Amino acid sequence: MRILILGGDGYLGWPTALHLSVRGHDVALVDNFVRRDWDQELGVESLVPIASLEERVRTWATVSGKEMPVYIGDLCDGDLVDQIVRDYDPDTIVHYAEQSSAPYSMLDRRHAVATQMNNVVGTLNVLYAIAAHNRDIHLVKLGTMGEYGTPNVDIEEGWLDLTHRGRQDRVLFPKRPGSFYHLSKVHDSHNIEFACRIWGLRATDLNQGVVYGQETEETRLHPALATRFDYDGIFGTVLNRFTIQAVLGHPLTVYGQGGQTRGIINIVDTVQCIRLAAESPAIAGEFRVFNQFTEQMSVRQIAETVSAAYPGDVSIEQVENPRVEAESHYYRAAHTGLLDLGLVPHLLSDTLIDSLFRIAERHKERVSPEAIRPTVHWRATANALAGAQ
Numbered sequence: 001m002r003i004l005i006l007g008g009d010g011y012l013g014w015p016t017a018l019h020l021s022v023r024g025h026d027v028a029l030v031d032n033f034v035r036r037d038w039d040q041e042l043g044v045e046s047l048v049p050i051a052s053l054e055e056r057v058r059t060w061a062t063v064s065g066k067e068m069p070v071y072i073g074d075l076c077d078g079d080l081v082d083q084i085v086r087d088y089d090p091d092t093i094v095h096y097a098e099q100s101s102a103p104y105s106m107l108d109r110r111h112a113v114a115t116q117m118n119n120v121v122g123t124l125n126v127l128y129a130i131a132a133h134n135r136d137i138h139l140v141k142l143g144t145m146g147e148y149g150t151p152n153v154d155i156e157e158g159w160l161d162l163t164h165r166g167r168q169d170r171v172l173f174p175k176r177p178g179s180f181y182h183l184s185k186v187h188d189s190h191n192i193e194f195a196c197r198i199w200g201l202r203a204t205d206l207n208q209g210v211v212y213g214q215e216t217e218e219t220r221l222h223p224a225l226a227t228r229f230d231y232d233g234i235f236g237t238v239l240n241r242f243t244i245q246a247v248l249g250h251p252l253t254v255y256g257q258g259g260q261t262r263g264i265i266n267i268v269d270t271v272q273c274i275r276l277a278a279e280s281p282a283i284a285g286e287f288r289v290f291n292q293f294t295e296q297m298s299v300r301q302i303a304e305t306v307s308a309a310y311p312g313d314v315s316i317e318q319v320e321n322p323r324v325e326a327e328s329h330y331y332r333a334a335h336t337g338l339l340d341l342g343l344v345p346h347l348l349s350d351t352l353i354d355s356l357f358r359i360a361e362r363h364k365e366r367v368s369p370e371a372i373r374p375t376v377h378w379r380a381t382a383n384a385l386a387g388a389q
Contacts, residue, residue, distance in 0.1 A: 002026045003278060004088050006075060006126065007096030008068075009053045010035055011228045012142070012211065012270055016094060018218035018225065019271035020278070021066050028069040028088050029053070030097065034118075038104070038235070042385055044371045046228040047244070047363045048214060059224040075122030078129075085129040085137075092278045093130065095141045097122060098184070102146070102323075103234045103376040105181035107383050112180040119184035120191070127195040138281035139192065139203040140274060145263045145291060145333065147186050147207060149176030150326050155333035158189075158205060158289020178325055179378070189289075196287040203286070204277045208270065209263025209293030212239035213352065214359055216268050227267075229359060232371040239264070239348075240356070242303055244367055246310040247360040255374065256321030258300030261331035263293025266346045276341040290337040294345035309353040324378040 003020055007013040008029025021027045031053060039045050051059070057068050069088070073080045075097050085093075098119040099105065105115040123141070130137045148155050151174065160173045172193060175186045188205075195201045214229040230236045231244040242252045265273075273292050282288040297305070300316075307314040321327065339345075346352065360367075376383045 001091040001278065002028075002089065003092045003094060004028050004030065004085070004090040005094045005096065006030045007098070008070070009033060010096055011230065012267070013094075013096040014056065014227050015216045015219050015267060016096070016271045016274050017068060018060060019216060020275055021060070021068060022064060022218055023275065028071065028090070029057070030071045030073065030075075030084060032072065032074045034074075042232065042234055042371075044232045044234070044368060045366065047231055047366055048226050048229040048359065049366075050226055050228055051224040055224050059222050063221050063225070075125055076118060078125040081125040081129045082132060085133050089134070090137060092138045092140060092281065093126065094274055094278065095123065095126060095139060098142070099181065101235045102179035102181045105179050105184070106376050106378055107385070108381065115181050116184050116187070120187045123188045124191055127191065127201065130201055131195065131199045135199060135201055136284070138278065139201065140277050141188065141192060141203060141205050143189055143205045143207040144182060144185050145207050145209045145293060146179070146182040147175045147177055147189060148173065148333070149178055150261075150329040150331055151176065152330050155291070157291050157334050157337050158207070158287075178323065193287040196285055200285045202282040202284050204282050204288045204290065206273060206277060206290050206292040209265050209296070210237050210239070211265055211267055211270055212237055212348075213267035213356065215355065216271055229363075231367070233374045234376065236372070238299060239302055239306070241372060242306040243353070243356040243360050244364075244372065246306055246312075246314045247357060247364055248367060248369065249312070250369070251315045251317035252303040252307060253317055253319045253372075253374070254299055254303050255319060255323065257327040258303065258318065259298050259328035260325060261296055261298045261329065263291065263296045263333060263335070264302070264348065265293045266348070266352060268346050269294055269343065273338050273343060276338060276343060280341050291333050291335040292338060293333075293335055295347055296331060296333065297348070305348065306353060309350045310357065319374070322374045322377045
């Protein structure tokens, strides 16, 4: 297939591009490099040095013999999106090009507005470009399990069969997001479902859990093919943060009681899920939803797993939770759709955690300890930029 990856320079977009390319698909990338700009704004950097997109693509051509065209531009420019889709004429569009941090979206009004504009408007422009050019293009969109919140009932995969006062219907599963970022993803999901229903588009919404890991089979082929490793309090994910703290000999900082339960997934499985969804597309008019995670754990359980795996004494410290969330709750989510397509999960293990420890040890001199602290408080309407202090 011809696959266009939006956000192809990002943490997940880049290894996904390599994974699809090596398996015989023609891949092109779109990015405006704003993620790199956010590092500058926050005064942080990826733990693992990352090459420019130009060098990455050039290195991949040398390693694999495969070319990947690159389009530079912002999805909020609707005319540009139209032009790119017409020019590349993809069979599938993989959409990663969104601001993906809940803390970033909660910094202040400006960052909340920027998150909503970037994510919602960008996705709307993509939908219009597909509808105008070729309604058979399959949109594979990265959503988030955070759209659902933590309801006191089982979470289904996107849809809910409802019986009310003797009548039945099938409706989108109720959403109760926990940040302006997660809320933008809810808007995306509703807009995509509407486009499928009205224009007959085909789309797969992948509600992903927390991703961990930094290496895939393809990124290990050359240092210039490495993807990012974020550990800071804004963009860093919880397992990455705990890994860095363990290596530095710092306590693992659990927010509140640590009973917050999340779906988690290894980056190797993320790229596999994207490929499986792309190679088995939704039908015309279908808004298909998969919950994309492989196991679920509480934050406290993740901390205990990291502590037990590290070959040294690692303490766990409870700190005040900067977020507004239930710290003890029911959580059970269906996630069979991708398994049915052939996903073979890589579950969290000592081997996988050891690989994170090795990465952290190799680059620990690049860590900015003050950037790890949680500095964005949900109840405040304005927060300082931690890394820039």
